[in-house]
Amino acid sequence: MALYSEKVMDHFRNPRNVGVIEDANGVGEVGNAKCGDIMKMYLKIEDEIIKDVKFETFGCGSAIASSSMATELIKGQPVSEAMKLTNKAVAEALDGLPDYKMHCSVLAEEAIRSALDDYNRRKGEG
Amino acid sequence: MQIYADNAATTRMSRTAIDAMLPYMEEIYGNPSSLYSIGQRAKEALEQARSDIAAVIGADPREITFTSGGSEADNQALLSAATLGKKQGKLHIVSSAFEHHAVLHALKRLESEGFEVTLLPVHENGIVDVREMEAALREDTCLVTIMTANNEIGTLQPVREIGAVCRAHGVPFHTDAVQAVGHLPIDVKADNIDLLSASAHKFHGPKGVGFLFARRGVRLTNLIEGGAQERGKRAGTENVSGIMAMAAALKEAAAGMAENAARMTALRDRLIAGLSEIPHSALNGDAVRRLPGNVNFCFEGIEGESLLLLLDDKGISASSGSACTSGSLDPSHVLLAIGRVHDVAHGSLRLSLGEDATEEEVDYIIRSVREIVEYLRGFSPVWRDLQSGKTPFIL
Ligand SMILES: Cc1ncc(COP(=O)(O)O)c(C=O)c1O
Ligand code: FES
Numbered sequence: 001m002a003l004y005s006e007k008v009m010d011h012f013r014n015p016r017n018v019g020v021i022e023d024a025n026g027v028g029e030v031g032n033a034k035c036g037d038i039m040k041m042y043l044k045i046e047d048e049i050i051k052d053v054k055f056e057t058f059g060c061g062s063a064i065a066s067s068s069m070a071t072e073l074i075k076g077q078p079v080s081e082a083m084k085l086t087n088k089a090v091a092e093a094l095d096g097l098p099d100y101k102m103h104c105s106v107l108a109e110e111a112i113r114s115a116l117d118d119y120n121r122r123k124g125e126g
Numbered sequence: 127m128q129i130y131a132d133n134a135a136t137t138r139m140s141r142t143a144i145d146a147m148l149p150y151m152e153e154i155y156g157n158p159s160s161l162y163s164i165g166q167r168a169k170e171a172l173e174q175a176r177s178d179i180a181a182v183i184g185a186d187p188r189e190i191t192f193t194s195g196g197s198e199a200d201n202q203a204l205l206s207a208a209t210l211g212k213k214q215g216k217l218h219i220v221s222s223a224f225e226h227h228a229v230l231h232a233l234k235r236l237e238s239e240g241f242e243v244t245l246l247p248v249h250e251n252g253i254v255d256v257r258e259m260e261a262a263l264r265e266d267t268c269l270v271t272i273m274t275a276n277n278e279i280g281t282l283q284p285v286r287e288i289g290a291v292c293r294a295h296g297v298p299f300h301t302d303a304v305q306a307v308g309h310l311p312i313d314v315k316a317d318n319i320d321l322l323s324a325s326a327h328k329f330h331g332p333k334g335v336g337f338l339f340a341r342r343g344v345r346l347t348n349l350i351e352g353g354a355q356e357r358g359k360r361a362g363t364e365n366v367s368g369i370m371a372m373a374a375a376l377k378e379a380a381a382g383m384a385e386n387a388a389r390m391t392a393l394r395d396r397l398i399a400g401l402s403e404i405p406h407s408a409l410n411g412d413a414v415r416r417l418p419g420n421v422n423f424c425f426e427g428i429e430g431e432s433l434l435l436l437l438d439d440k441g442i443s444a445s446s447g448s449a450c451t452s453g454s455l456d457p458s459h460v461l462l463a464i465g466r467v468h469d470v471a472h473g474s475l476r477l478s479l480g481e482d483a484t485e486e487e488v489d490y491i492i493r494s495v496r497e498i499v500e501y502l503r504g505f506s507p508v509w510r511d512l513q514s515g516k517t518p519f520i521l
Contacts, residue, residue: 012435018505029507035449036457036468037429040507058472058508060431060450100453 004061005095011065016072019054025122028114032107037063039107041071041115048079055111062097062104069093070108079119085112128441129487133328133419134277134305134478135445139371140330146374147332150367158364159355168366175373179337182380183322184313191338191346191356192369196304196325199338200228202349202360203300203321204271206340208236209347210298211268218267220297222246222254222283223463225273228323229302230459233271246272252281252411252464260291267297274303274312274322278447278460278476279411280420282310289318298344304328304336305417308379310387320344326368331375335368386481390418393479393488397421400492404499406512408521410464410474419479422447424466426521427509428473428502436498442491447474469508470520 004012026043037059044052053075055067070090074082087105091097097105130138150171156164158172173187180187193199204219211217221233223245233243244262246254254272263270270292275282285301292299300321303312307322308329314322321344325336340346352361379386398409398421406426425433430446437444445451447458449472461471477491503509511517 009435012432013439015505035455036472037450038507056505056507056510058427058506059429060448061435063429063450064432100455103455 003098004065005097007069007093007095008062008065008097011068011094012061015055015064015068017054017068017075018056020056021052021054024054024115026115026117026119028111028116028118030107030110030114032059032103035060035103037104037107039063039067039111041067041111043115043119045079045119050074050077050079050082059107060101060104062094062101063107065094066090066097066105066108067111070105070112074112079116082112083116085109127487127490129483129491130443131477131479131483131491132443132445133480134280134417134476136327136333137330137480139332140375140378142378143326143331143371143375147367147371150370154366158366159353171370172364172366175369178373178377180339182312182376183307183324183339184315185339186342188357189314189339189342191340191359192364193336193338193360194334194365195327195336196226196302196323197228198349199323199325199336200226200302200304201232202338202346203323203340204229204232204236204269205349206345206347207269207271207298207300207321208239208241210345211241211266214268216266216268217241218264219243220246220259220262220267220270220272222248222272224248224252224276224278224460225271226277226302226304229271229273248276248281248463250465251415252276252279252460253415254283254288256284256287256291259288260295263291263295263297267295269298269300271300271302271321274301274306275310275417275420276411276460277305278458279422279464280305280417280478281411282306282415282417285319286317292320293318308376309383309417309419311383314339314341326372326375329375329379331372332368335365335372337372382481387418390479390481390483393483393485394418394421396485397477397479397488397491400489401495404496406519406521407499408470410461410466417478419481419483421477421479423475424461424470424521425473425475425499426470426519427506427512428499429506430472430474432502433473433475433495433498436501437494440494440498442494445476445478447476448472467520 158169430448
């Protein structure tokens with residue numbers, strides 16, 4: 001058996017939504033203290049809808065695949081829906097992750113949450 | 127192109143080794159302890175294998191004990207020395223910070239049983255300092271265990287000098303030579319080695335077979351109790367076919383050793399030169415005092431597992447000391463021991479060439495690594511911060 005599912009390998013090899021959004025109105029960066037991986041999410045939100053999302057990841061195959069899948073899951077969604085994204089949903093959409101790689105999907109959930117928090121904070125200030 | 131560049135993990139069995147094992151599965155399958163002829167023929171073959179192996183490292187056949195591999199040999203060596211030490215009230219062991227886990231974890235167990243362990247630093251070049259080793263010796267030191275060559279960064283330890291110091295102080299010396307046997311010349315007498323571990327699958331023999339050399343007079347303690355095989359020091363019906371293959375593989379490796387080492391060293395250096403051109407990269411361990419086929423690099427701003435998966439897509443099999451590849455999520459203790467910080471250890475790559483490697487393959491590896499490192503850096507937030515000056519480059 002391969003280390004990762006076909007789905008994980010597909011998102012790892014051809015990550016969706018890679019890059020930066022220069023005029024993002026929500027940016028979040030999180031890291032896993034143990035393995036040291038880092039994920040950064042950029043959101044462009046208009047009328048409480050996620051119009052665009054991009055990511056940058058320094059991490060393992062499942063971290064890259066999780067970031068990619070997470071961006072797909074929230075793109076076009078209302079902020080309120082995106083807030084509900086769980087790492088389990090990300091892992092399931094990838095047809096599962098090895099146990100010791102579940103924390104990589106947690107990183108994706110946290111990165112999105114952090115970017116949304118940043119958006120809400122900016123909104124509050126603006 | 128398919129390139130297996132993980133020969134430090136294991137090697138492909140040679141045709142010679144496979145051919146040497148088959149007769150002992152199909153025809154001479156008797157138990158060496160049995161008195162009828164196919165048993166006794168197996169016994170004779172086993173003893174021939176013992177002599178052949180002993181000859182390669184300058185030992186006496188009676189000094190060779192067959193084991194299930196390197197880990198078992200390491201464990202038995204350490205337990206034996208510790209048992210002898212305990213009898214004399216000596217409970218101190220000297221080792222190094224970057225030993226294989228087979229040694230480090232066996233030492234941990236001895237610590238829990240009351241032994242005290244000094245782990246010598248291995249410095250930035252990945253080499254133990256003999257003076258520091260001598261200074262670490264105490265009245266109650268019962269063992270020095272330092273590997274011959276490191277399995278991750280390939281650095282060669284001054285085994286002969288360490289052996290001489292140990293002999294002068296009357297302290298037993300064990301060396302885990304799993305990465306060196308079959309690749310570099312070893313002479314247990316000239317090197318003053320008392321105990322040495324080796325494993326067949328690192329020199330084109332089968333997995334699950336190895337041996338422990340113990341100089342005459344160094345009494346072994348059993349890990350496995352039972353029958354009287356291996357002079358009563360290692361119970362269990364011998365893995366005859368595996369041992370025959372190990373002996374054949376080792377003889378073949380010894381015959382081609384000088385020539386192979388010279389050719390692989392040239393290829394290694396070509397690979398090192400090519401990878402050094404990647405910006406913000408660094409070779410791990412001494413550039414010269416290293417195994418002929420070992421290349422180990424860190425690339426700043428990327429993570430090793432991603433690099434390995436993309437190399438695999440290009441047909442290249444390699445390994446990494448990244449935390450993400452370890453299961454335990456701890457970065458390589460070897461890279462930490464030579465002073466690489468966690469972030470940098472993350473982007474490590476070990477390429478260990480085989481005897482059949484070619485220049486074309488090396489050049490293909492260089493091109494592939496360069497391309498993938500650039501690609502991964504392209505969407506690495508760590509690389510972005512390094513490039514923008516937000517965080518300083520380390521390499
Ligand atoms: C230096 C070193 N020691 C010990 C071992 C363990 O050998 P084995 O896999 O035969 O148990 C290995 C290889 O895995 C090694 O590289
Ligand atoms: S994010 Fe740490 S191993 Fe994947």
